[in-house]
Amino acid sequence: MMLKTKALHTVFLLLVSSVSWAQMQSFALQDVKLTGGPFKNAQDVDFRYILALDPDKLLAPYRIDAGLPLKAPRYGNWESVGLDGHIGGHYLSALAMMYAATGQPELKKRLDYMVAELARCQTQNGNGYVGGIPQGKVFWERIHKGDIDGSNFGLNNTWVPLYNIHKLFAGLRDAYQYAGNAQAKQVLIGLGDWFIDLIKPLSDEQIQQVLRTEHGGINETFADLYILTNEKKYLETAQRISHRALLNPLLEKQDKLTGLHANTQIPKVIGFEKIATLTGDAGWSDAAQFFWQTVTQTRSVAFGGNSVREHFNPPTDFRAVLKSNQGPETCNSYNMLRLSKALFLDKADPGYLDFYERTLYNHILSSQHPEKGGFVYFTPIRPNHYRVYSQPETSMWCCVGSGLENHTKYGELIYSHAPNGLFVNLFIPSVLRWSEKGMQVTQTTDFPYKNETELTLKLTKPQAVPLHIRYPKWAGRFEVLVNGKPQPVVGNPSGYVALDRTWKTGDKITVRFATSTHLEYLPDGSNWAAFVDGPIVLAAKTSTEDLKGLFADDSRMGHEAKGRLYPIDKAYALVGDAGTYDARLKPVGKLRFRLDSLMLQPFYEIHDARYQLYFQTLTPAAFEEQKTRLKQQEAEALAREAKTVDKVNCGEQQPEVDHQYKGEKSDSGFDEDGRFWRNTRSFISYQLQNKNRLGSQLQISLLDTYKPDRVSILVNEQPADILSSEGKEIVIRGDGSEVMNVRIEAKTGAPTPRFHQIRLVRE
Template sequence: MKTTVFPIAFFLLLSLSTLAQMQPFALQDVRLTGGPFKNAQDVDRRYILALNPDKLLAPYLIDAGLPEKAPRYGNWESSGLDGHIGGHYLSALAMMYASTGDAELKKRLDYMVDQLARCQAKNGNGYVGGIPQGKVFWERIHKGDIDGSSFGLNNTWVPLYNIHKLFAGLRDAYEYAGNQQAKQVLVGLGDWFVELIRPLSDEQIQQVLRTEHGGINETFADLYILTNDKKYLETAQRISHRAILEPLLEKQDKLTGLHANTQIPKVIGFEKIATLTGKTDWSEAAMFFWQNVSQTRSVAFGGNSVREHFNPITDFSQLLKSNQGPETCNSFNMLRLSKALFLDKNDVSYLDFYERTLYNHILSSQHPEKGGFVYFTPIRPNHYRVYSQPETSMWCCVGSGLENHTKYGELIYSHSVNDLFVNLFVPSTVDWAAKKIRLVQRTEFPYQNQSELLVETTKPQKFSLHIRYPKWAENLVILVNGKEQAINGKPSSYVAINRKWKSGDTVTVRFTTATHLEQLPDGSNWSAFVHGPIVLAAKTSTADLKGLFADDSRMGHETKGKLYPLTNAYALVGDPATYLSKLKPVDKLRFRLDTLTLQPFYEVHDARYQMYFPTFTEAAFAEQQARLKQQEAEALALEANTVDKVNCGEQQPEVDHQYKGDKSDSGYDDERFWRRTRAYITYQLQNKGLVGKYIEISTLDDVKPEDISFVVNAKPAQLLLNQKKRIQLKADDNEVVTLTIAAKNGVSTPRINQIRILTNN
């Protein structure tokens, strides 16, 4: 007997007093039939099947006291974030199965859920997790013993973020693949968590929520939808982070300096809770957040953040300089938020951002032949990206990457009670079983500005077919069975064709696209070429692509190759009116720019590239280049002199350097991150080849030696230099350098900004 699986969003819509107009199709109803998205789906499927379920299950078995069937994976899966990929894997298996019908995926999914149920039964209290020493950790939280920072809770790496992946994976296994056992495990896990936090005050819960926790409030809202038990909805509201919500309710932008991907899932939860409770102010807060991030904090390809944090909206210079550009996880979650708001508000502008980000960030974040997912996408000219490998790489962007390419069918189409909407131009089919209608879309977009839609129906019936009129379309022409239709619509809206449709009716959609220059949101003189919704970039070199495919090192997701000076970037010089005329069409979405060839960014792989171009008038070019060259020379000289460094107060660099501490806090002032302590903080740096001779510590406050101590590898450090906000210590002869900074005399340490191991002082 065939099992019909409905998305949670479908139940949500039905549960509201007024049925919302827009409804998604289940992934089972949509099939990709060709083009770059179908290729990406196929490549992702191979990557999913290359992973070993028993290795992903190992952390859960270890924590439950059951024998492992295979050793756990290394990298992040055995250094504190154990088990988080397993949750993502459940989601990826479920959605890829729904999108393709591949029985092997369903077999693996059922096996994973069954093994997790074994772990849950062994634990005996509803809990199942892979967090190291999980039982001890959760017992401390239950008793109110809480010491949290942005990424460490009781010196455990983002445990709620970790377990949220399992909550979401179990939800998806039930929602998309109909696995009933997954629902049982999910409810048991939810009940355990409700009891875990029952003794905690609201203040203590907010203290816990200082640490990154994913979208755990959203998953408890989902539990309410699945069970109609109000305790889950109450819990969802209780574990919503007020420090983020309250400024958004007041329409205040307090995001600069915050870890970007920590915030986005919380806001998805705010929006879902709003739809269930009628809290319109929470929904307005989500809309304000989306508007802020998508319009003032995102670059041309849809991504946001530098070194994982929101940069000032008035200054994108660090984003241009860094090799750690927008993180793929951010866009994964911004698409989820865009989808939720689109379905709730019926506003096509959410689709404009969704489409831009889907083509230019998500599609580009997977190697189209070899597979492998990208963590950072730099916009620094002449730089490149790193790709994961199945056996070596277990980063957060691998987890979301596994999911990204399984669900391309989620918003190509949508429907209301009686009407069908075409949202994206992607070769595919959709089956609307309730109406016994099938729509076949044939298109080569974006290489061809046309899409053909074929209607198949068992009997003639009347309904409206709504065609999205994209924001980027210069004009729109629609023909039905070869006859041109009157267009009553404008960009960022729908054009409705209402008629009695019969099988074989054909709709042809044609549009005109153009290339334009899009400035960075800060208004600086850097612009990207965008053709229609497609961001263009040029391959510039294949030299020194060090670490192109990641090894299993702790920081394998970062590029290791040389940073080329920004002054080497191709610049657009002269009258701004001539910049676009410099482009010469060569082929479909191929343009010559002197010696460069621009092409869709999602096609650019295995190479350094340039996406953003500085623009100058003739008069400004020489002066600005000279100034930039001096700044770059100083910065590059410092990097060349650096063996290892920690940006204190930034999440990933601190995790990468084994941060530990007590009575410590962090912040962001004067556009610099910092950390201080009233007890101690410790970092572990690498001095490969023993070439580093000095440890340099930069602070935002003056250093008073009588109020602070420095210990290197368990020995008091030799102080070589104290220039108030710049301290130099002697590095000892060890490749692993453990630096401990402790407060003395009951006085907090200065705000510490950066620690470097240098070859020369």
């Protein structure tokens, strides 16, 4: 309960622990305008990137599928190799949210044009369907008839079709909700009704079989259709297309995430949470909270990201994350922020904001080049590696789609409101116009470079509106002043301080606090740690050499930083007694710290460079032993990579897509050591690139013993010339071709051994 007083200018400050979920609401993006700082700059840079894209090129896949003539050729990259049309859905969302945030008329013009063109494609198709999926009509007809052969990312040998079409569902929803485009609502309803008819003949078991393949948050968008129409069939469909293989363990509070493709799972959970709010199902909401808690507390690195090579690593072992050039994926954080926002509005627990703020500053803000534009896919934590940035004409990755959206909506949770007042959640320079209350709040701040923010009020008339200021978990010496007069602060961090007062125009609230710098260790309990000041993760630029592919070309894996891997044993380490590590930092300016020869600064400021974000902490004796061991391990690993011309990790999504995976009656998974695999009762095949014809051998590793009587291997349709096959390793002579198609067939119809990796090497 909030304490009140009859005295007009008396102020009470207390911590609010909870507010009814049904009452906490975010403000519309139209109500909050950014006024400066790095977030406003990121919004402006994203605006230019959005305008650099051609709507007719993005619409081309939809026109192809509808049989309409092209107005422009489609984009290349992922938009021409199976995921055709997915950026178009993201683009609708980005246009709608950026228009809401800025009011720029060109954005509305483009949005209305795209929706009208999609409506035309829908009319041409004649059944409510509209999509850019290659051979979409044939594909969906097979599904309608129950002809289903799916894996984690391939459904009937089509690349994540439900994930693809989910982007259009979400884009149409956003076009209506954020920009008021009524035609988008009608196209969305038509598309939803088509989908309900599509799956009507399927049993629940068949639906779950379809859902094995990555499908984004399609359950969430059907929950949204229910909100828009109040028709129960949409909510029933949302429940029916919720993936039980993920949901059931979460309902039992079981963490079964290790080895799963991370971004496949997060959108499903957003759907579980939304369905829970609509049905009152506490179990589903508890499952979403358990997932969030598990990912944020045991599976995330300091900047909020998670995963290695797109998959959840074991929470007890982050070694693969430290070694890989494919670190946490930006799409994951995009979706974790959406889940955090949903849970915050549901539970009104500011603890969700601690993660939201950390990830917003350190992963999302850092994932766009602040001057040249371009979005980051992987953010490695490997010492002395770097990131790659997309370009409008060459890059059509999933993290481009979510990246277009990320920087449009920074205003979504700076403030929120409830019947018991206004909540200030983030310290970002902005103006809030709360027309319902006749109130304007101007927030002026240089945070995180200065630990202070000021709120200036403007009202149509004096009124009592309780004002709640977030007291962050990381804040020390928290002070609040009203019109220059200090107020007593009661309570602890990770809550709200409430000001209950009748406000008038010109009133000013000043908030001051302190931050401290500390080491934050990886969740696995290892001796790798990052420096964090308040919510800001610090890192050091280490080199600008060999930044191969810094701005991506249109190659299939252009989003991966393929420059030389610097040996981990050469990385800077913190050597000494544990209590001395923090003391080594010497402040030299605004969020600048000298660490011996290194300069630490906010990670989001570091671009066009290699960096070190995590540091190993060692005693002097452990340092010498570790250095020798790591040197040998690194030398062996780097030598093997130097001999590798191409490789595919069987059972991992991106490597398989990159190598033109095809298969039937196939299963995939991972073993207790976190190694991925794939087997088949029919066939599987991959296409490896033999650049400059350097590869002379194919080295195939299995998790089971190779038995020639059960497996047939072909290279470019010819029986493989097997040089050796000892235990779980097969060596095959290469045929000298520039492209090697490796096909593995089950001879008897029984499952083959589990294949782990196929590596093309030069010997």
